[in-house]
Amino acid sequence: MTSPSLLDRRAFLSATLGAVTLGLTACAGDETPAAALAATAPLPQAVPKGTRLVIGDKEHQKAIEFSGEAEKLTFDVEWANISGGPQTLEAFRAKALDVGSVADIPPIHSHWTNIPTKIVASKYRQDPLNHAIYRLGIAPGVTVATLADLRGKKIAYSPGQAQGALVLRVLKKAGLAKKDVKLVELPSTGDVYATALASRQVEVAPIGGVQIKRYESKYGRDGATAIAHGLRDDPGHLYAPVTVLGDPAKAAAIREYVQAWARAWRWREANPDEWIERYYVKDQGLTADDGRWLVENGGVADIPADWTEAIGRHQETIDLLAKETGNKPLKAEDLYDRRYESVGADALAAGGTR
The missing domain is CATH 3.40.190.10 (Periplasmic binding protein-like II)
Incomplete structure (x- = not known):
């Protein structure tokens, strides 16, 4: 026969666990994300209130701020002091970064190191051989x-x-x-x-x-x-983990960020003196002569609305790297989220409108 004191303890434990379960359920209900966005689903246009992105776009962050584009963003941004492939991949692995800014090699290595990512914006140089990086x-x-x-x-x-x-x-x-x-x-x-x-x-x-x-x-x-080496070395990309792009709110915020990113490139080109003074001199500690050299040798940004040609060049690089490193060949097409393909170019074509 069970003693009354044991029954009391069981009743107390049951009630306590029930309360804890209800509390956890309530918390989970408050934080449950929306249904995952399918990779083939159209990009959401509206960014839900409270959406936040952690972005590692170290240099261009300043252009977005100086141009006034940062003030127009409808989501919260945390700027991460991260640049380059190794840093962005480690941050992606730790789930500490939503968007990174790199050249064309890190998106390849992300797949080879089991961190699937997608390119969401691409920039090149209009005169890539005379303005090689x-x-x-x-x-x-x-x-x-x-x-x-x-x-x-x-x-x-x-x-x-x-x-x-x-x-x-x-x-x-x-x-x-x-x-x-x-x-x-x-x-x-x-x-x-x-x-x-x-x-x-x-x-x-x-x-x-x-x-x-x-x-x-x-x-x-x-x-x-x-x-000079005589080869194109001009790709610049924004990329994000596929898990981030599966979040409808973040996918919409990234779309908005790509628009601001594109417009800020045009601002840099239209305001070279301000960019040199505020970024290269005051922020980076370079001389004005160094800043002018960088601007003059940086060329004009080409933000294409069609990635087909660029994907073809990317495939050549993938094939060479796979052969030389022994890694598994990849399809360059799989590295790009083409839902974002014309977002930057469309923003430029629309001028100041979103």
Whole structure:
């Protein structure tokens, strides 16, 4: 026979558990997300109140703020101090980032490392060969006048990043294989490559942005040079995990962000002096001359309404990387969410309207 005290304890426990269950149910009800958005479903147009995105778009964030586009956004934004493929992929893995800004290699590696993502915006350069992002930095005292001269050289190489893929593409163009050179794995962050060149740790390295100007200015007297590689290296993408794009509210907010992102590119081009002063000089601590060099060598942004040609170029890169790294081939088409294909271009065509 069960004692009265045990019955009392059981009744108390049952009531307590019931209360806890009701509380949890209520909380879950408050936070239950909307039904997942199918990958083939049209993008929602309205952004629900309270929607929040964490965005890692380090440089362009400032253009969005300076242009006034940030004030027009109907969702909350948390700007993450994140840039480059490795950082964005780690943040995606930790579910700490919704949108990242990268070149064309990180979206490939995200699939190879089991973090499925989709590209939601793409930007190129209208004159990609005269306004290439990278040049091949040549160490002082090393003679490299043509790509054929790369044979036998120590070349900086960063797997999983745009610079690493560019090295492989350059070797292919030169008719060389990896065995014909010595690839030295180095991170491509900051001025690592320029420092490695100056110290002759490597003899060749792809350097970009103001590093080109600074490297030639600082080490040119010692024989350092930087030569053109003659390839397109201009892709710039926004990408997001497929899990984020399956959230209807976030998918709608990303659509709105892509519109603001596109308009802010045009603002940068229309206001070069303000961009140089407010971003390159005051925010980044560069000189006005450095800022002008970057603007003059940055070209005009091409934000196409049709990604077909770009996807074809992306496929060539994927095929080369798969062959050289032993990774499984991918379909470039699968890296893009074409629901967003014309969003940026349409925003530009519409002018100031959303």
